[in-house]
Amino acid sequence: MQFYNVKSVEETFSIINQNVTPHGATVTLPLHQARGFVLAEDIIAPEDVPGFDRATVDGYAVKAQDTYGSSESNPQFLEVVGEIEMGEEVTRVLEKGQAMAIPTGGMLPPGSDSVIMMEYCENLDGLLNTYRQVAPQENVIQKGEDVQKGAQLLAKGTRLRAQELGVLASLGITEVTVYRPVRVGYFSSGDEIVSYQTQELKVGQVRDINQLTISALIEEWGGEVMFGGIVPDDEEQLKQTAHRLYEQVDFLVMSGGSSIGAKDYMTAVIQSLGDPGVLVHGVSIKPGKPTIFSMAGKKPVLGLPGHPASAMLIFLLFGQTVMRRLQGEAERSLPRRIEARITQNIASSPGRADYIRVRLAKKEGEWWAEPILGKSGLISTLVASDGLVEIASGKEGVRQGERVPVIMLR
Numbered sequence: 110m111q112f113y114n115v116k117s118v119e120e121t122f123s124i125i126n127q128n129v130t131p132h133g134a135t136v137t138l139p140l141h142q143a144r145g146f147v148l149a150e151d152i153i154a155p156e157d158v159p160g161f162d163r164a165t166v167d168g169y170a171v172k173a174q175d176t177y178g179s180s181e182s183n184p185q186f187l188e189v190v191g192e193i194e195m196g197e198e199v200t201r202v203l204e205k206g207q208a209m210a211i212p213t214g215g216m217l218p219p220g221s222d223s224v225i226m227m228e229y230c231e232n233l234d235g236l237l238n239t240y241r242q243v244a245p246q247e248n249v250i251q252k253g254e255d256v257q258k259g260a261q262l263l264a265k266g267t268r269l270r271a272q273e274l275g276v277l278a279s280l281g282i283t284e285v286t287v288y289r290p291v292r293v294g295y296f297s298s299g300d301e302i303v304s305y306q307t308q309e310l311k312v313g314q315v316r317d318i319n320q321l322t323i324s325a326l327i328e329e330w331g332g333e334v335m336f337g338g339i340v341p342d343d344e345e346q347l348k349q350t351a352h353r354l355y356e357q358v359d360f361l362v363m364s365g366g367s368s369i370g371a372k373d374y375m376t377a378v379i380q381s382l383g384d385p386g387v388l389v390h391g392v393s394i395k396p397g398k399p400t401i402f403s404m405a406g407k408k409p410v411l412g413l414p415g416h417p418a419s420a421m422l423i424f425l426l427f428g429q430t431v432m433r434r435l436q437g438e439a440e441r442s443l444p445r446r447i448e449a450r451i452t453q454n455i456a457s458s459p460g461r462a463d464y465i466r467v468r469l470a471k472k473e474g475e476w477w478a479e480p481i482l483g484k485s486g487l488i489s490t491l492v493a494s495d496g497l498v499e500i501a502s503g504k505e506g507v508r509q510g511e512r513v514p515v516i517m518l519r
Protein backbone atom coordinates (compact mmCIF):
# COMPACT_ATOMS: atom_id res chain seq x y z
CA MET A 110 0.00 0.00 0.00
CA GLN A 111 1.39 3.41 -0.92
CA PHE A 112 0.64 6.56 1.05
CA TYR A 113 0.95 10.14 0.04
CA ASN A 114 3.68 12.17 1.61
CA VAL A 115 1.92 15.40 0.74
CA LYS A 116 3.80 18.61 0.00
CA SER A 117 2.39 22.10 0.49
CA VAL A 118 1.57 24.29 -2.50
CA GLU A 119 4.57 26.51 -1.64
CA GLU A 120 6.93 23.52 -1.40
CA THR A 121 5.67 22.28 -4.75
CA PHE A 122 6.29 25.66 -6.41
CA SER A 123 9.79 25.79 -4.99
CA ILE A 124 10.57 22.23 -6.11
CA ILE A 125 9.45 23.20 -9.62
CA ASN A 126 11.46 26.41 -9.59
CA GLN A 127 14.58 24.67 -8.34
CA ASN A 128 14.44 21.83 -10.84
CA VAL A 129 13.08 23.20 -14.09
CA THR A 130 15.55 25.15 -16.24
CA PRO A 131 15.05 26.86 -19.62
CA HIS A 132 15.05 24.41 -22.53
CA GLY A 133 17.51 26.80 -24.16
CA ALA A 134 16.61 26.29 -27.84
CA THR A 135 16.14 29.58 -29.65
CA VAL A 136 14.65 30.87 -32.88
CA THR A 137 14.94 34.22 -34.61
CA LEU A 138 11.56 35.71 -35.43
CA PRO A 139 10.37 38.80 -37.28
CA LEU A 140 9.14 41.35 -34.76
CA HIS A 141 5.49 41.07 -35.80
CA GLN A 142 5.49 37.35 -34.91
CA ALA A 143 7.27 37.66 -31.57
CA ARG A 144 4.40 38.60 -29.24
CA GLY A 145 4.29 36.37 -26.16
CA PHE A 146 7.76 34.91 -26.71
CA VAL A 147 10.60 35.31 -24.21
CA LEU A 148 13.80 37.09 -25.23
CA ALA A 149 16.90 34.92 -25.41
CA GLU A 150 19.22 37.96 -25.78
CA ASP A 151 19.79 41.30 -24.11
CA ILE A 152 18.77 44.18 -26.34
CA ILE A 153 21.08 47.19 -26.37
CA ALA A 154 19.61 50.34 -27.89
CA PRO A 155 21.40 50.99 -31.21
CA GLU A 156 20.29 54.63 -31.35
CA ASP A 157 18.58 57.41 -29.41
CA VAL A 158 14.78 57.65 -29.34
CA PRO A 159 13.74 60.20 -30.30
CA GLY A 160 16.67 60.96 -32.56
CA PHE A 161 16.13 64.74 -32.26
CA ASP A 162 14.55 67.22 -29.82
CA ARG A 163 10.81 67.16 -30.51
CA ALA A 164 7.89 69.45 -29.68
CA THR A 165 5.08 67.86 -27.63
CA VAL A 166 2.55 70.62 -28.43
CA ASP A 167 1.57 72.92 -31.30
CA GLY A 168 3.09 76.37 -30.79
CA TYR A 169 6.30 78.32 -31.29
CA ALA A 170 9.87 77.22 -30.71
CA VAL A 171 11.63 79.86 -28.61
CA LYS A 172 14.53 80.53 -26.28
CA ALA A 173 12.86 80.25 -22.85
CA GLN A 174 14.78 83.27 -21.62
CA ASP A 175 13.11 85.47 -24.23
CA THR A 176 9.71 84.77 -22.62
CA TYR A 177 10.72 85.52 -19.04
CA GLY A 178 8.42 88.02 -17.36
CA SER A 179 5.60 87.50 -19.92
CA SER A 180 2.02 87.78 -18.69
CA GLU A 181 -1.42 88.62 -20.09
CA SER A 182 -0.92 92.30 -19.32
CA ASN A 183 2.79 92.41 -20.09
CA PRO A 184 3.68 90.27 -23.13
CA GLN A 185 7.15 89.98 -24.62
CA PHE A 186 7.50 90.42 -28.40
CA LEU A 187 9.39 87.97 -30.63
CA GLU A 188 9.98 88.00 -34.36
CA VAL A 189 8.44 85.02 -36.18
CA VAL A 190 11.13 83.95 -38.64
CA GLY A 191 9.63 80.82 -40.16
CA GLU A 192 7.55 77.68 -39.90
CA ILE A 193 8.82 74.15 -39.23
CA GLU A 194 7.46 71.36 -41.43
CA MET A 195 6.89 67.84 -40.05
CA GLY A 196 9.55 65.32 -40.97
CA GLU A 197 12.02 67.95 -42.16
CA GLU A 198 15.44 68.64 -40.80
CA VAL A 199 15.75 72.18 -39.48
CA THR A 200 19.12 73.86 -40.02
CA ARG A 201 18.21 77.49 -39.49
CA VAL A 202 19.56 78.60 -36.10
CA LEU A 203 17.12 80.48 -33.87
CA GLU A 204 18.63 83.72 -32.65
CA LYS A 205 17.79 85.76 -29.59
CA GLY A 206 14.42 87.46 -29.91
CA GLN A 207 13.15 85.02 -32.58
CA ALA A 208 10.41 82.36 -32.71
CA MET A 209 9.44 79.66 -35.24
CA ALA A 210 6.01 78.07 -35.62
CA ILE A 211 6.23 74.35 -34.80
CA PRO A 212 3.71 71.46 -34.96
CA THR A 213 3.47 68.69 -32.30
CA GLY A 214 6.26 66.21 -33.08
CA GLY A 215 8.24 68.74 -35.11
CA MET A 216 12.01 69.10 -34.74
CA LEU A 217 13.21 72.01 -32.61
CA PRO A 218 15.51 74.40 -34.47
CA PRO A 219 19.05 74.64 -33.11
CA GLY A 220 19.27 77.52 -30.66
CA SER A 221 15.75 76.99 -29.28
CA ASP A 222 15.14 75.17 -25.99
CA SER A 223 11.40 75.20 -25.46
CA VAL A 224 7.98 75.57 -27.07
CA ILE A 225 5.29 78.03 -26.06
CA MET A 226 1.78 76.65 -26.64
CA MET A 227 -0.37 78.37 -29.26
CA GLU A 228 -2.97 79.14 -26.60
CA TYR A 229 -0.52 81.36 -24.72
CA CYS A 230 0.71 83.56 -27.55
CA GLU A 231 -0.57 85.46 -30.55
CA ASN A 232 1.05 86.03 -33.93
CA LEU A 233 0.20 89.59 -34.96
CA ASP A 234 1.64 90.10 -38.45
CA GLY A 235 4.88 88.34 -37.70
CA LEU A 236 5.20 89.71 -34.18
CA LEU A 237 4.64 87.02 -31.56
CA ASN A 238 3.07 88.31 -28.34
CA THR A 239 3.86 85.86 -25.49
CA TYR A 240 1.38 85.93 -22.62
CA ARG A 241 3.17 83.36 -20.44
CA GLN A 242 6.74 82.48 -19.75
CA VAL A 243 8.11 79.00 -20.45
CA ALA A 244 10.97 77.17 -18.78
CA PRO A 245 13.87 75.55 -20.65
CA GLN A 246 12.82 72.10 -21.99
CA GLU A 247 9.14 72.89 -21.44
CA ASN A 248 6.94 71.08 -24.01
CA VAL A 249 9.97 69.28 -25.46
CA ILE A 250 11.00 65.59 -25.56
CA GLN A 251 14.78 65.64 -25.65
CA LYS A 252 16.86 63.50 -27.98
CA GLY A 253 17.39 60.15 -26.23
CA GLU A 254 14.83 60.92 -23.52
CA ASP A 255 12.75 57.82 -24.35
CA VAL A 256 15.64 55.46 -25.02
CA GLN A 257 19.34 56.22 -24.74
CA LYS A 258 21.76 54.79 -27.29
CA GLY A 259 23.94 52.07 -25.73
CA ALA A 260 21.66 51.46 -22.74
CA GLN A 261 20.33 47.95 -22.03
CA LEU A 262 16.79 48.28 -23.20
CA LEU A 263 15.41 44.80 -22.51
CA ALA A 264 16.99 41.91 -20.63
CA LYS A 265 17.13 38.28 -21.69
CA GLY A 266 14.16 36.52 -20.04
CA THR A 267 11.68 39.31 -20.74
CA ARG A 268 8.34 38.21 -22.17
CA LEU A 269 7.47 40.37 -25.15
CA ARG A 270 4.19 42.22 -24.69
CA ALA A 271 2.72 44.90 -26.96
CA GLN A 272 4.80 47.65 -25.35
CA GLU A 273 8.11 45.76 -25.70
CA LEU A 274 7.35 45.21 -29.41
CA GLY A 275 6.59 48.92 -29.66
CA VAL A 276 9.91 50.02 -28.24
CA LEU A 277 11.80 47.56 -30.46
CA ALA A 278 9.93 48.94 -33.47
CA SER A 279 10.90 52.50 -32.51
CA LEU A 280 14.55 51.47 -32.80
CA GLY A 281 14.24 49.85 -36.19
CA ILE A 282 14.86 46.36 -34.76
CA THR A 283 13.10 43.99 -37.15
CA GLU A 284 13.87 40.57 -35.66
CA VAL A 285 14.61 39.13 -32.23
CA THR A 286 16.09 35.92 -30.87
CA VAL A 287 13.61 34.23 -28.55
CA TYR A 288 13.18 30.81 -26.95
CA ARG A 289 11.21 28.58 -29.30
CA PRO A 290 7.76 27.43 -28.11
CA VAL A 291 7.73 24.77 -25.40
CA ARG A 292 6.77 21.36 -26.80
CA VAL A 293 4.40 19.60 -24.46
CA GLY A 294 3.40 15.96 -24.78
CA TYR A 295 0.00 15.08 -23.32
CA PHE A 296 -2.07 11.92 -23.01
CA SER A 297 -5.24 10.95 -21.17
CA SER A 298 -5.62 7.68 -19.33
CA GLY A 299 -8.48 5.49 -18.12
CA ASP A 300 -10.36 2.42 -19.39
CA GLU A 301 -13.59 4.44 -19.38
CA ILE A 302 -12.23 7.44 -21.32
CA VAL A 303 -13.16 7.67 -25.01
CA SER A 304 -12.56 10.29 -27.67
CA TYR A 305 -14.68 13.41 -27.28
CA GLN A 306 -15.78 12.79 -30.85
CA THR A 307 -17.66 9.62 -29.75
CA GLN A 308 -21.34 10.32 -30.36
CA GLU A 309 -23.00 7.25 -28.75
CA LEU A 310 -21.55 6.54 -25.33
CA LYS A 311 -21.84 3.07 -23.79
CA VAL A 312 -22.82 3.06 -20.13
CA GLY A 313 -19.73 3.77 -18.06
CA GLN A 314 -17.86 5.59 -20.80
CA VAL A 315 -16.73 9.18 -20.39
CA ARG A 316 -15.70 11.61 -23.15
CA ASP A 317 -12.17 12.94 -22.87
CA ILE A 318 -12.43 16.45 -21.49
CA ASN A 319 -8.85 16.90 -20.30
CA GLN A 320 -7.35 16.58 -23.75
CA LEU A 321 -9.21 19.74 -24.73
CA THR A 322 -8.80 21.78 -21.57
CA ILE A 323 -5.10 21.03 -21.13
CA SER A 324 -4.26 21.51 -24.83
CA ALA A 325 -6.16 24.80 -24.88
CA LEU A 326 -4.16 26.13 -21.92
CA ILE A 327 -0.86 25.01 -23.46
CA GLU A 328 -1.70 26.85 -26.66
CA GLU A 329 -2.93 29.90 -24.78
CA TRP A 330 0.52 30.11 -23.14
CA GLY A 331 2.33 29.81 -26.46
CA GLY A 332 3.23 26.12 -26.27
CA GLU A 333 2.86 23.37 -28.86
CA VAL A 334 0.92 20.22 -28.01
CA MET A 335 1.75 16.73 -29.10
CA PHE A 336 -1.26 14.55 -28.25
CA GLY A 337 -0.45 10.94 -27.41
CA GLY A 338 -4.03 9.67 -27.40
CA ILE A 339 -6.11 7.94 -24.75
CA VAL A 340 -4.39 5.04 -23.03
CA PRO A 341 -6.20 2.32 -21.04
CA ASP A 342 -5.23 1.50 -17.44
CA ASP A 343 -2.51 -0.91 -18.49
CA GLU A 344 0.96 -0.35 -17.12
CA GLU A 345 2.79 -1.54 -20.25
CA GLN A 346 0.73 0.58 -22.64
CA LEU A 347 1.01 3.59 -20.37
CA LYS A 348 4.78 3.19 -20.22
CA GLN A 349 5.05 2.82 -23.99
CA THR A 350 3.09 6.01 -24.66
CA ALA A 351 4.91 7.94 -21.95
CA HIS A 352 8.36 6.90 -23.23
CA ARG A 353 7.47 7.60 -26.87
CA LEU A 354 6.22 11.12 -26.10
CA TYR A 355 8.97 11.85 -23.58
CA GLU A 356 11.62 11.47 -26.28
CA GLN A 357 10.01 14.16 -28.45
CA VAL A 358 9.04 16.92 -26.01
CA ASP A 359 10.33 19.36 -23.38
CA PHE A 360 7.56 18.62 -20.89
CA LEU A 361 5.34 15.58 -20.46
CA VAL A 362 1.84 15.81 -18.98
CA MET A 363 -0.82 13.16 -18.44
CA SER A 364 -4.08 12.88 -16.57
CA GLY A 365 -5.81 10.17 -14.57
CA GLY A 366 -4.54 7.20 -12.59
CA SER A 367 -2.61 9.54 -10.29
CA SER A 368 -4.32 8.47 -7.06
CA ILE A 369 -3.40 5.38 -5.04
CA GLY A 370 -6.08 2.92 -6.13
CA ALA A 371 -5.39 -0.55 -7.54
CA LYS A 372 -5.35 0.70 -11.14
CA ASP A 373 -3.40 3.88 -10.51
CA TYR A 374 -0.16 3.11 -12.32
CA MET A 375 0.92 6.63 -13.08
CA THR A 376 3.57 6.93 -10.38
CA ALA A 377 5.28 3.75 -11.58
CA VAL A 378 5.02 4.89 -15.19
CA ILE A 379 6.51 8.29 -14.42
CA GLN A 380 9.24 6.80 -12.25
CA SER A 381 10.24 4.54 -15.15
CA LEU A 382 11.07 7.59 -17.31
CA GLY A 383 14.30 8.20 -15.44
CA ASP A 384 16.05 9.78 -12.48
CA PRO A 385 15.79 11.73 -10.25
CA GLY A 386 12.13 10.66 -10.65
CA VAL A 387 9.06 11.54 -8.62
CA LEU A 388 9.67 14.58 -6.39
CA VAL A 389 6.06 15.23 -5.39
CA HIS A 390 3.21 12.76 -5.04
CA GLY A 391 0.32 14.44 -3.32
CA VAL A 392 -0.10 18.16 -2.72
CA SER A 393 -2.00 19.67 0.17
CA ILE A 394 -4.52 21.36 -2.06
CA LYS A 395 -8.22 21.09 -2.76
CA PRO A 396 -9.06 20.13 -5.42
CA GLY A 397 -6.11 18.33 -6.91
CA LYS A 398 -4.46 16.42 -4.08
CA PRO A 399 -3.25 13.41 -6.13
CA THR A 400 -0.82 15.47 -8.20
CA ILE A 401 2.54 14.01 -9.31
CA PHE A 402 5.58 16.09 -10.24
CA SER A 403 8.74 14.44 -11.44
CA MET A 404 12.01 15.21 -13.22
CA ALA A 405 13.23 12.60 -15.69
CA GLY A 406 16.67 13.87 -16.60
CA LYS A 407 16.23 17.54 -17.45
CA LYS A 408 12.60 17.09 -18.50
CA PRO A 409 9.72 17.84 -16.12
CA VAL A 410 6.75 15.45 -15.94
CA LEU A 411 3.38 16.35 -14.44
CA GLY A 412 0.72 13.79 -13.57
CA LEU A 413 -2.68 15.47 -13.23
CA PRO A 414 -5.64 14.07 -11.30
CA GLY A 415 -8.30 12.72 -13.64
CA HIS A 416 -11.18 14.93 -12.48
CA PRO A 417 -11.43 17.65 -15.14
CA ALA A 418 -11.72 20.64 -12.82
CA SER A 419 -8.83 19.39 -10.66
CA ALA A 420 -6.71 18.70 -13.74
CA MET A 421 -7.33 22.20 -15.04
CA LEU A 422 -6.62 23.93 -11.74
CA ILE A 423 -3.40 21.98 -11.18
CA PHE A 424 -2.29 22.75 -14.69
CA LEU A 425 -3.11 26.45 -14.23
CA LEU A 426 -0.95 26.62 -11.11
CA PHE A 427 1.91 24.18 -11.62
CA GLY A 428 1.77 23.48 -15.36
CA GLN A 429 1.94 27.19 -16.13
CA THR A 430 4.92 27.64 -13.82
CA VAL A 431 6.75 24.73 -15.46
CA MET A 432 6.06 26.19 -18.90
CA ARG A 433 7.28 29.66 -17.96
CA ARG A 434 10.49 28.24 -16.50
CA LEU A 435 11.08 26.13 -19.61
CA GLN A 436 10.46 29.12 -21.82
CA GLY A 437 13.23 31.00 -20.08
CA GLU A 438 11.13 33.57 -18.29
CA ALA A 439 13.24 35.24 -15.64
CA GLU A 440 10.90 35.04 -12.66
CA ARG A 441 8.02 32.85 -11.61
CA SER A 442 4.94 34.91 -12.19
CA LEU A 443 1.70 33.57 -10.86
CA PRO A 444 -1.60 33.76 -12.67
CA ARG A 445 -3.11 37.25 -12.57
CA ARG A 446 -5.01 37.96 -9.36
CA ILE A 447 -7.48 40.63 -8.35
CA GLU A 448 -8.91 41.36 -4.92
CA ALA A 449 -12.57 40.80 -4.13
CA ARG A 450 -14.76 40.34 -1.05
CA ILE A 451 -16.26 36.96 -0.37
CA THR A 452 -20.06 36.73 -0.03
CA GLN A 453 -20.11 33.93 2.56
CA ASN A 454 -18.02 32.16 5.20
CA ILE A 455 -15.91 29.30 3.86
CA ALA A 456 -14.17 26.79 6.08
CA SER A 457 -10.80 25.34 5.13
CA SER A 458 -8.40 22.98 6.86
CA PRO A 459 -5.24 24.66 8.05
CA GLY A 460 -2.24 23.31 6.17
CA ARG A 461 -4.22 22.87 2.96
CA ALA A 462 -4.64 25.44 0.18
CA ASP A 463 -8.18 25.66 -1.17
CA TYR A 464 -9.27 26.99 -4.53
CA ILE A 465 -12.94 27.93 -4.64
CA ARG A 466 -14.67 28.59 -7.94
CA VAL A 467 -16.46 31.93 -7.87
CA ARG A 468 -18.65 34.22 -9.89
CA LEU A 469 -17.75 37.92 -9.67
CA ALA A 470 -20.25 40.75 -9.37
CA LYS A 471 -19.69 44.46 -8.83
CA LYS A 472 -21.70 46.00 -6.00
CA GLU A 473 -21.29 49.64 -5.02
CA GLY A 474 -17.96 49.93 -6.76
CA GLU A 475 -16.43 46.77 -5.26
CA TRP A 476 -15.98 43.27 -6.62
CA TRP A 477 -17.70 40.48 -4.67
CA ALA A 478 -16.89 36.81 -5.15
CA GLU A 479 -19.78 34.38 -4.84
CA PRO A 480 -18.73 30.73 -4.42
CA ILE A 481 -20.05 28.16 -6.87
CA LEU A 482 -19.90 24.98 -4.87
CA GLY A 483 -19.47 21.65 -6.58
CA LYS A 484 -17.29 18.57 -6.76
CA SER A 485 -14.06 18.63 -8.71
CA GLY A 486 -15.49 16.23 -11.28
CA LEU A 487 -17.88 18.90 -12.47
CA ILE A 488 -16.79 20.85 -15.51
CA SER A 489 -19.97 22.96 -15.60
CA THR A 490 -18.96 24.79 -12.43
CA LEU A 491 -15.77 25.92 -14.15
CA VAL A 492 -17.74 27.18 -17.10
CA ALA A 493 -19.87 29.26 -14.74
CA SER A 494 -16.91 30.69 -12.87
CA ASP A 495 -15.04 33.93 -13.44
CA GLY A 496 -12.19 33.06 -11.12
CA LEU A 497 -10.79 31.00 -8.28
CA VAL A 498 -10.56 32.33 -4.76
CA GLU A 499 -7.35 31.24 -3.15
CA ILE A 500 -7.39 30.35 0.53
CA ALA A 501 -3.72 29.99 1.38
CA SER A 502 -2.59 26.99 3.41
CA GLY A 503 -1.95 29.07 6.53
CA LYS A 504 -5.60 30.15 6.79
CA GLU A 505 -8.54 28.45 8.48
CA GLY A 506 -11.13 29.61 5.99
CA VAL A 507 -12.45 33.08 5.27
CA ARG A 508 -15.25 35.21 6.75
CA GLN A 509 -18.06 36.86 4.85
CA GLY A 510 -16.94 40.28 3.60
CA GLU A 511 -13.22 39.45 3.90
CA ARG A 512 -10.96 40.51 1.05
CA VAL A 513 -9.56 37.52 -0.84
CA PRO A 514 -7.25 37.04 -3.84
CA VAL A 515 -9.01 35.81 -6.99
CA ILE A 516 -7.15 34.12 -9.86
CA MET A 517 -8.92 35.29 -12.98
CA LEU A 518 -10.25 32.68 -15.38
CA ARG A 519 -11.53 35.17 -17.94
Ligand SMILES: Nc1nc2c(c(=O)[nH]1)N[C@H]1C(S)=C(S)[C@@H](COP(=O)(O)OP(=O)(O)OC[C@H]3O[C@@H](n4cnc5c(N)ncnc54)[C@H](O)[C@@H]3O)O[C@H]1N2
Pocket residue numbers: 297298299301302315316317318319320364365366367368369373396397398399413414415416417419485486
Ligand atom coordinates in the same frame (compact mmCIF):
# COMPACT_ATOMS: atom_id res chain seq x y z
N1 LIG B 1 -8.21 6.83 -1.11
C1 LIG B 1 -8.18 7.96 -1.80
N2 LIG B 1 -8.82 8.01 -2.94
C2 LIG B 1 -8.80 9.15 -3.66
C3 LIG B 1 -8.10 10.29 -3.17
C4 LIG B 1 -7.43 10.18 -1.94
O1 LIG B 1 -6.78 11.15 -1.48
N3 LIG B 1 -7.47 9.00 -1.30
N4 LIG B 1 -8.15 11.42 -3.92
C5 LIG B 1 -9.32 11.60 -4.77
C6 LIG B 1 -9.17 12.72 -5.60
S1 LIG B 1 -9.24 14.23 -4.81
C7 LIG B 1 -9.08 12.63 -6.98
S2 LIG B 1 -8.99 14.06 -7.90
C8 LIG B 1 -9.06 11.37 -7.68
C9 LIG B 1 -8.01 11.38 -8.78
O2 LIG B 1 -7.76 10.11 -9.15
P1 LIG B 1 -7.02 9.74 -10.48
O3 LIG B 1 -6.02 10.78 -10.86
O4 LIG B 1 -6.51 8.39 -10.30
O5 LIG B 1 -8.14 9.89 -11.58
P2 LIG B 1 -9.07 8.80 -12.22
O6 LIG B 1 -9.53 7.86 -11.18
O7 LIG B 1 -8.39 8.28 -13.39
O8 LIG B 1 -10.27 9.74 -12.65
C10 LIG B 1 -11.06 10.45 -11.75
C11 LIG B 1 -12.38 10.82 -12.41
O9 LIG B 1 -12.16 11.70 -13.50
C12 LIG B 1 -12.66 11.14 -14.70
N5 LIG B 1 -11.69 11.43 -15.77
C13 LIG B 1 -10.42 10.97 -15.81
N6 LIG B 1 -9.82 11.41 -16.92
C14 LIG B 1 -10.73 12.14 -17.60
C15 LIG B 1 -10.69 12.82 -18.84
N7 LIG B 1 -9.60 12.84 -19.60
N8 LIG B 1 -11.81 13.47 -19.24
C16 LIG B 1 -12.93 13.44 -18.49
N9 LIG B 1 -13.01 12.81 -17.29
C17 LIG B 1 -11.94 12.16 -16.86
C18 LIG B 1 -12.74 9.67 -14.46
O10 LIG B 1 -13.68 9.05 -15.28
C19 LIG B 1 -13.10 9.62 -13.00
O11 LIG B 1 -14.49 9.80 -12.83
O12 LIG B 1 -8.81 10.33 -6.76
C20 LIG B 1 -9.65 10.36 -5.60
N10 LIG B 1 -9.44 9.18 -4.87
Ligand code: MOO
Pocket residue numbers: 394395396397398399414416419420485486
Ligand atom coordinates in the same frame (compact mmCIF):
# COMPACT_ATOMS: atom_id res chain seq x y z
O1 MOO C 1 -8.57 16.79 -5.35
MO1 MOO C 1 -9.66 15.83 -6.26
O2 MOO C 1 -8.86 16.64 -7.51
O3 MOO C 1 -10.76 16.95 -5.46
O4 MOO C 1 -11.18 15.55 -7.02
